[in-house]
Amino acid sequence: MTDTSTVPMIRMQGVAKSFGPKKVLRGVDLDLARGESLVIIGGSGSGKSVMLKCILGLVEPDAGVIEVEGTEVTGLSGQARDTVNRKIGMLFQNAALFDSLNVWQNVAFGLIQGEGMGSKQAKDIAYDKLAAVGLSAEVGELSPAELSGGMKKRVGLARAIATEPAIIFFDEPTTGLDPIMADVINELIVETVTKLGATALSITHDMASARKIGHRVAMLFEGRIIWTGPVEEIDHSGNDHVDQFINGRAEGPIRMQVRAP
Numbered sequence: 001m002t003d004t005s006t007v008p009m010i011r012m013q014g015v016a017k018s019f020g021p022k023k024v025l026r027g028v029d030l031d032l033a034r035g036e037s038l039v040i041i042g043g044s045g046s047g048k049s050v051m052l053k054c055i056l057g058l059v060e061p062d063a064g065v066i067e068v069e070g071t072e073v074t075g076l077s078g079q080a081r082d083t084v085n086r087k088i089g090m091l092f093q094n095a096a097l098f099d100s101l102n103v104w105q106n107v108a109f110g111l112i113q114g115e116g117m118g119s120k121q122a123k124d125i126a127y128d129k130l131a132a133v134g135l136s137a138e139v140g141e142l143s144p145a146e147l148s149g150g151m152k153k154r155v156g157l158a159r160a161i162a163t164e165p166a167i168i169f170f171d172e173p174t175t176g177l178d179p180i181m182a183d184v185i186n187e188l189i190v191e192t193v194t195k196l197g198a199t200a201l202s203i204t205h206d207m208a209s210a211r212k213i214g215h216r217v218a219m220l221f222e223g224r225i226i227w228t229g230p231v232e233e234i235d236h237s238g239n240d241h242v243d244q245f246i247n248g249r250a251e252g253p254i255r256m257q258v259r260a261p
């Protein structure tokens, strides 16, 4: 029998993806261990979101292997894809709440739609998860339009953890928040992910967030992971690209395209 504790939760090997002539991913190799929190850093347009979309099956890679808990997931569709994606919770960049549903219905969405849970039980769980991210019961009845940016992120986080997924993706979890609220959200992410024992994969430009939520950091550059190491080593990576990125310097090996070619 396979020892599942040693199987990576996510494995990417040689993952490549082009859009027309544009080679975005050129052979991404990356393993995420169970319970690990990995943060992917890299410049705008370097392909971080495309990586997540490949894992979720929203973008089909041209080459390579992607495994979730040892199962090859590229090319899956229909029910098989749904089964894999139900293992994954996601906090989107803009929280992506449904305006037509109130807050608790947003949080309960995956439980009702994905798992077929009854509305009453799902509502109870939604309120538990709202409490876990520090939101009072009254907030459950509000509509997303009535929430501040920080509250929306909390609701998005409550929704991401509602089904207690084994894996959670965080796409720019602190974008648009003031530094204090960003720190509150980072703390909540660490707390909720640790409590669930979930494996976390995050994308962020915010190095304070990366340092707080990541155990390990991986840098994507020109379609490949060019450095990966424990978050404690990021200031001594010995990699010029990482150094330039984390210190936000315009000068260095990474040349940003600032005008059309």
Ligand SMILES: Nc1ncnc2c1ncn2[C@@H]1O[C@H](COP(=O)(O)OP(=O)(O)OP(=O)(O)O)[C@@H](O)[C@H]1O
Pocket: 019, 024, 042, 043, 044, 045, 046, 047, 048, 049, 050, 051
């Ligand atoms: N469906 C698509 N069709 C064509 N090009 C695409 C598509 N999706 C992504 N791209 C291109 O792939 C490249 C990488 O995009 P991606 O959104 O993954 O970058 P990113 O690293 O997440 O950037 P940011 O940090 O700015 O969000 C970009 O040049 C983008 O224009």
